[in-house]
Amino acid sequence: MIKIYTPLNKKSVQRLKAGDEVLLSGIIYTARDQAHKRLVRDKGIGKGRGRDKGLPFNIENAVIYYCGPTKTPPGKIIGSCGPTTSRRMDEFTPQLLKLGLKGMIGKGDRSPGVCAAIKKYKAVHFLTFAGCAAFLNKYIKKARVIAYKDLGPGAIYELEVKDLPLFVGIDCRGRSIYKTKK
Amino acid sequence: MKIIKTVQIEKLVARLAIEANLILRRDVYSALRRAYLQEKNQRGRKVLKAIIDNAAIAREEKLAICQDTGMPCVFVELGQEVIIKGDLKKAINRGIEKGYKEGFFRNSIVKDPLFRGRGQYNPAMIHMNIVLGNKLKITILPKGFGCENKARLKMFNPTARIQEVKKFIVDTVKDAGPDACPPYIVGVGIGGTADYACLMAKKALLKKIDIRHSTVDRLTCKLEKQLLDEINRLSIGPMGFGGKVTCLGVNIETYPTHIAGLPVAVNISCHALRSASSSL
Numbered sequence A: 001m002i003k004i005y006t007p008l009n010k011k012s013v014q015r016l017k018a019g020d021e022v023l024l025s026g027i028i029y030t031a032r033d034q035a036h037k038r039l040v041r042d043k044g045i046g047k048g049r050g051r052d053k054g055l056p057f058n059i060e061n062a063v064i065y066y067c068g069p070t071k072t073p074p075g076k077i078i079g080s081c082g083p084t085t086s087r088r089m090d091e092f093t094p095q096l097l098k099l100g101l102k103g104m105i106g107k108g109d110r111s112p113g114v115c116a117a118i119k120k121y122k123a124v125h126f127l128t129f130a131g132c133a134a135f136l137n138k139y140i141k142k143a144r145v146i147a148y149k150d151l152g153p154g155a156i157y158e159l160e161v162k163d164l165p166l167f168v169g170i171d172c173r174g175r176s177i178y179k180t181k182k
Numbered sequence B: 001m002k003i004i005k006t007v008q009i010e011k012l013v014a015r016l017a018i019e020a021n022l023i024l025r026r027d028v029y030s031a032l033r034r035a036y037l038q039e040k041n042q043r044g045r046k047v048l049k050a051i052i053d054n055a056a057i058a059r060e061e062k063l064a065i066c067q068d069t070g071m072p073c074v075f076v077e078l079g080q081e082v083i084i085k086g087d088l089k090k091a092i093n094r095g096i097e098k099g100y101k102e103g104f105f106r107n108s109i110v111k112d113p114l115f116r117g118r119g120q121y122n123p124a125m126i127h128m129n130i131v132l133g134n135k136l137k138i139t140i141l142p143k144g145f146g147c148e149n150k151a152r153l154k155m156f157n158p159t160a161r162i163q164e165v166k167k168f169i170v171d172t173v174k175d176a177g178p179d180a181c182p183p184y185i186v187g188v189g190i191g192g193t194a195d196y197a198c199l200m201a202k203k204a205l206l207k208k209i210d211i212r213h214s215t216v217d218r219l220t221c222k223l224e225k226q227l228l229d230e231i232n233r234l235s236i237g238p239m240g241f242g243g244k245v246t247c248l249g250v251n252i253e254t255y256p257t258h259i260a261g262l263p264v265a266v267n268i269s270c271h272a273l274r275s276a277s278s279s280l
C-alpha cells in the first residue's frame, strides 16, 4: 500500500503504476460536469470563453474528485460521497491538465484522448470504490463548499481526506488498469 | 369502494423513498454475498467487500447507499375500486420531496433537459397501471444515471435470430464496461412497442434476481440463464477489474408484438439496485 499526499508532485506521481493501491491524504476538490464547464469558462478557455477570471482554487498539482455528495445530515461532516463516471468530464480534462491538474479520482475508463493527455502532462487517474458512497464517508475529515454554490451537489467542495483508498486507474505513462481497452 | 387520502399516499411514498435509498434490497445483498464467495480476482473481492460493508454502513448510519439517489421512478398499481381523494401525482411528488429531504438525499433533477436549471427533488417518473381490486400498491426505484445512461433500444426485424438478440444484450453490457458500477443487474424488455419495451426493461429490475419467475415461460427462464453466463464470460468483474462476477442477474419481461417487428430494450442497473414497495 502506497501512501501519498496532496499537493502531488512529479516524484510521487511517477512511481505510481496502473493497478497500484494507494492511500491519499490531504486536500482535494470535488467537481462534476457543470463545474468543469465553469472552470474552463472562468479561465477564459473552452467554449463561450470570456476573460480570465481565475480559478476558485489553485489547480497546480491539485487533485479533483468527480463527486456530487448528498446533503450533509446533522452531526456528519458530509453525506454519501462516492465517485461519478469520469468519462463525462473527458471533454474538459486535457484543458485542466494543461493548467497543472495532477490527479483525478473517479470511476470507469477514460477516452484515448484523455489517456494521451495524462501521459503528456504526467498526471494520474485514480479510481475509488464505486457505489460505496456511505463507506467512503468516513475518509472525509473536513468539507466545505468553496465555489459554484448554486450548483448544489455539483458545487466545488474542498475536502480534507485521510487515507482515502484508491486504485491507480491510468498512470503517468498512459497505462490503464483495464486490460480490455475500447 | 375504498377511499384513500392523498396524505396517506404522501407518507407512504416518503417512507419508501427513504427505505429504498438506505436499505439495500435483500435479494441484491445476498447475491453480492454469494458473489464475494465466488470471486477469485483479488481486487474484485476487495471491491465486493467494500460494497457489502457499504450496505451495512448505509443502514446503520442512515447514509444513502449511493450519493446518486437517482431519478425516482415510481410504479403505481391502482386498484379500480379505489377512490383517491385529492391529486395522486402531486401527492407522489410531494412524498418524494419529503422523503428525499428527510433522508438528506441528493436533489439530482433538473427542470429542463436542455437548459438544465437548479437541482430539485422531483418530478418523479410516474408509471400508472390500473389493476383489479381495492389496493394501491406503490414501488419506488431510485435509478442512478451512471447506469441509466447505458440503456439501449433496438428494433430488430421479426426474422432476427435469437443469437442476434442475445448479442445485442451482451454487447450493451460490454459497452457499459467498467463505467456503470459493475457487478450489474440487467433488465430486458422484449416485444410490445419501442416505448413499452423500454418500460419492461426497467420493470424487469424490480423482480427479485435470485429466483427465476414462474410467470415467464421456461424458454425465457433459459434465456435469462444463458445471458447471465455469457455476460459473466465478459470478465468485466467488480468495478471493471476483471474476474468472474460481472452480472448478478438477468431478468426478462416479454409482451406480444407486431408481425413486422421485434423491439428489444436493455436497462442496466449498477450493483446499487434499490427499490422498495408497499400497499395501502
Ligand code: SF4
Pocket (backbone or CB within 6 Å): A082, A083, A084, A130, A131, A132, B066, B067, B068, B069, B070, B143, B144, B145, B146, B147, B180, B181, B270, B271, B272
Ligand atoms: S451507477 Fe449506481 S452505484 Fe454507480 S454511482 Fe450511479 S447510482 Fe451509484
